[in-house]
Amino acid sequence: MRSRLSRLVLAFALLTTGLALGAACTPAGASSPQQTTMTLQGHSYTPKAPKGATDDYHCTLVNPHITKNSFIVSASFVPNSIEVHHAILFLIPPSLAATARADDKGGKGWTCFGESALPDSPPVKTAATTTGGGAHHLDNQISNTPWLTAWAPGAGVDVMPKGTGAQLPAGSLVVMQIHYNLLRGDKPVQAKLVIHTVPGTTHLQPLALNLLPAPPDVPCAAGVTGPLCSRAAEMTNLAQRFGPWAATFDNIIETACGRDATSPPTGTSTSCVWPIGGGQTILRLTAHMHLTGRGMQIVLNPGKPNAQSLLNVTKYNFDNQRSYNLAHPVVTHAGDTIGVTCTFDPTLDQELPQLRKLAPHFTVWGDGSSDEMCLAIVQAVHGTYKG
Numbered sequence: 047m048r049s050r051l052s053r054l055v056l057a058f059a060l061l062t063t064g065l066a067l068g069a070a071c072t073p074a075g076a077s078s079p080q081q082t083t084m085t086l087q088g089h090s091y092t093p094k095a096p097k098g099a100t101d102d103y104h105c106t107l108v109n110p111h112i113t114k115n116s117f118i119v120s121a122s123f124v125p126n127s128i129e130v131h132h133a134i135l136f137l138i139p140p141s142l143a144a145t146a147r148a149d150d151k152g153g154k155g156w157t158c159f160g161e162s163a164l165p166d167s168p169p170v171k172t173a174a175t176t177t178g179g180g181a182h183h184l185d186n187q188i189s190n191t192p193w194l195t196a197w198a199p200g201a202g203v204d205v206m207p208k209g210t211g212a213q214l215p216a217g218s219l220v221v222m223q224i225h226y227n228l229l230r231g232d233k234p235v236q237a238k239l240v241i242h243t244v245p246g247t248t249h250l251q252p253l254a255l256n257l258l259p260a261p262p263d264v265p266c267a268a269g270v271t272g273p274l275c276s277r278a279a280e281m282t283n284l285a286q287r288f289g290p291w292a293a294t295f296d297n298i299i300e301t302a303c304g305r306d307a308t309s310p311p312t313g314t315s316t317s318c319v320w321p322i323g324g325g326q327t328i329l330r331l332t333a334h335m336h337l338t339g340r341g342m343q344i345v346l347n348p349g350k351p352n353a354q355s356l357l358n359v360t361k362y363n364f365d366n367q368r369s370y371n372l373a374h375p376v377v378t379h380a381g382d383t384i385g386v387t388c389t390f391d392p393t394l395d396q397e398l399p400q401l402r403k404l405a406p407h408f409t410v411w412g413d414g415s416s417d418e419m420c421l422a423i424v425q426a427v428h429g430t431y432k433g
Contacts, residue, residue, distance in 0.1 A: 080244050080245065080248070081242045081243065081244055082242070082243045082244070083240065083241075084110055084111075084240070084241055084243070085240050086110060086135075086222065086239045086241065087236065087237070087238035087239075088106030088107075088108055088155065088222055088236070088237070089106065089153065089155070089236070090234045090235065090236040091106070091154075091155070091224075091234065091235055091236070092232065092233070092234045092235070093228055093232055093235065094228075094232075095228050096287060096288070098283075098286055098287050099288065099414060100228045100229050100404070100414060100415070101131070101225065101227055101228065101415055101416075102225075102226040102228065103157060103223060103224070103225050103226075103413060104155055104156070104157060104223070104224055104226065105155050105156050105157075105221050105223045105224075106155040106221065106222045106224075107146055107147070107149075107150040107153075107155060107219060107220075107221055108219070108222060109219050110218070110219070110220055112214055112215070112216050112217065112218050113216055114216050114245060114246060115213070115214070115215050115216050115246030115247075116213075116214045116215075116216075116243040116244065116245060117211025117212060117213060117214065117243060117244050117245075117248060117250050117252075118194055118206070118214050118241050118242070119205070119206050119242055119243065119250070120203055120206060120241070120242045121135065121194075121195040121197075121203070121204045121239060121240065121241045122202075122203045122204070122239070122241075123195075123197035123201075123204075123237065123238075123240075124239070124240070125197070126235055126238070127233065127235040127237070128231055129227050129231035129232065130225070130235065131198075131199075131225040131226065131227045131415050132196065132197065132198045132225045133198075133222060133224045133225070133237065133239070134193055134195075134222075134223045135193070135194040135196065135220055135221070135222055135223075135239060135241075136191045136192065136193060136220065136223060137191055137194050137213075137215075138164075138191055138218060138219040138220060139190070139191075139215060139218055140215060140216070140217035140218060142190065143217060143218070143219050145164055146164055146221070147219075149164045149165045158221075158223055159289070159413050160288070160292070164191070192255070193212075193255055194212045194214065194220065195212060195239075195241070197239075198364075198367040199364060199365045199367055200363070200365055200366035200367040200368060201368050201369070202368060204369065206253055207253065207329040207330055207371045207425070207433060208371075208433040209249075209251060209431070209432055209433025210250055210251050210253040210329065210427055210433060211248070211250040211251075211252070213246070214243060215246075222237070222239060224237060225415075227400070227414075229400040229401075229403060229415060229416070230400065251427040251428075251429075251431070251432060251433070253425055253426075253427060254326070254425065254428065255424070255425055256322060256384075256423070256424040256425075257421060257422075257423060258384055258386050258422040258424060259299055259318065259411070259419065259421045260299070260303060260316045260317055260318035260386045260387070260388060260420040261296060261300050261305070261310065261316060261318070261411050261420070262388065262390060262409055262410060262411055262418040262419070262420055263277060263311065263312040263313070263316065263408075263409075263410060264313070264314055264316075264338070264392050264408065264418065265312050265313070265392065265408055266392060266395075266406045266407065266408060267392040267393045267395065267396065267406075270392075270395075270396065270406045271406065272405050272406035272407065274405055274406065274408060275406055275407065276408060277408045277410065279407075279408070280407050280408040280409070280410055281293045281410060283407065284296065284410060284412050284417070287414065288412065292413065295411070296410050296411045296412070299318075299411060302318075303317075303319075304318075312408075314390050314391065314392065315387065315388065315389045315390075316387070316390075316420055317385060317386065317388075318385070318420075319348060319383050319384070319385045319386075320383060320384050320385075320386070321382070321384075322346075322378050322382050322383060322424070324379045324381070324382060325380075325428060325429060326378045326426040326427065326429075327376070327377050327378075327426055327427050327429070328356070328375060328376040328377075328424055328425070328426045329371055329372060329375050329425055329426055329431060329433075330369055330371045330372065330425040331344060331369075331370065331372065331422070331423070331425070332367075332370075332422075332423040333357065333359050333362065333421070333423070334419055334420075334421040334423065335364070335388055335390070335418060335420055335421070336364060336415055336417065336418045336419055337364050337394060337398055337400065337415060337416075338390045338391050338395060338398075338401075338409065338418060339388060339389075339390055339418065339420075340389045340390060340391045341358075341359050341360050341361070341362055341388070342358075342362060342386070342387065342388045342389075342420065342422065343355070343358050343385075343386075344356045344386055344422050344424070345385045346376065346378075346382060346384055347382055347383055347384075348383065348384075348385030349385075354376070356376065356384075357422075377430075378426070384422070384424065386420060386422040390409065390418060392409065395409075395416075400415065400416075401416055404416055
């Protein structure tokens with residue numbers, strides 16, 4: 047998301063949500079044997095938003111003391127406060143451990159809007175390109191601090207699909223990123239995360255994430271006016287709240303989705319088509335939007351004879367988010383694409399207790415709870431699923 051944009055295409059994060067599925071789904075599977083349980087808890091932190099904003103992103107560095115390569119097979123986050131909007135656990139590989147410790151001055155963490163980038167890490171170049179067939183993607187967006195697991199309101203224990211796990215190498219550290227929504231509260235918070243691991247020698251398949259966004263461009267509701275009801279004014283406001291990187295990243299997504307970033311289409315619906323590499327088996331789908339989100343569709347090969355609905359969220363509820371495993375995993379092939387479509391209801395800006403405190407505004411992609419996201423999270427393993 048900022049000059050270090052790469053990571054937001056990602057992070058994005060967020061996450062997991064209550065889904066009405068187009069493909070039959072079942073809850074995540076049972077946990078693996080030979081588990082080690084560890085609790086990761088950072089310092090108490092009192093959220094403080096930048097001037098003009100109502101959100102704070104704070105990163106805490108914690109040491110799980112991993113002495114042997116391991117897999118995370120399940121995780122449970124305890125927010126301990128209503129103002130926690132989401133939490134993401136990022137891997138700090140051994141090669142970056144010394145840098146992370148140096149950046150964590152005083153052991154109090156750092157502000158980290160949109161991403162988990164270490165404060166002194168160099169920016170990663172990101173370029174929007176077009177692939178064959180009209181799909182777009184962002185080159186060089188791979189983070190050197192990938193997601194391990196994530197939590198959002200309503201999500202329970204995050205259990206990896208049977209036979210899979212998130213890799214946790216020996217000597218790794220982790221960063222716990224928490225998004226605080228100060229429209230809900232501003233008291234000191236000491237959240238914790240409980241993770242369950244098994245040895246790296248366990249026969250598990252590494253679980254990979256595909257993060258597929260679409261840029262919301264939602265006008266103020268009919269009959270609602272105000273100085274922030276134009277996209278240009280809201281983009282300026284976004285940059286003031288989170289820094290110029292936020293507006294730049296929004297425009298990068300517009301370009302990646304084949305739109306004119308200076309004048310994208312507006313409305314209560316948004317869509318984007320992304321390539322999905324062949325030779326994968328899709329196991330789990332999650333959707334992420336913010337408070338005005340109403341629905342999301344995820345379709346494999348949209349507009350083609352072999353199009354397949356993977357997910358159809360018809361009653362999105364931000365406060366009741368969870369993940370589901372596909373009952374019938376889907377194998378991808380060379381040239382496949384995934385289409386993501388989200389719908390929003392701008393009238394909720396005047397109805398929801400949190401949002402009606404704010405001035406009316408055009409809604410774009412942004413880190414704040416009063417901004418929006420349209421993010422499909424597709425989890426898969428490479429090759430044939432053996433679970």
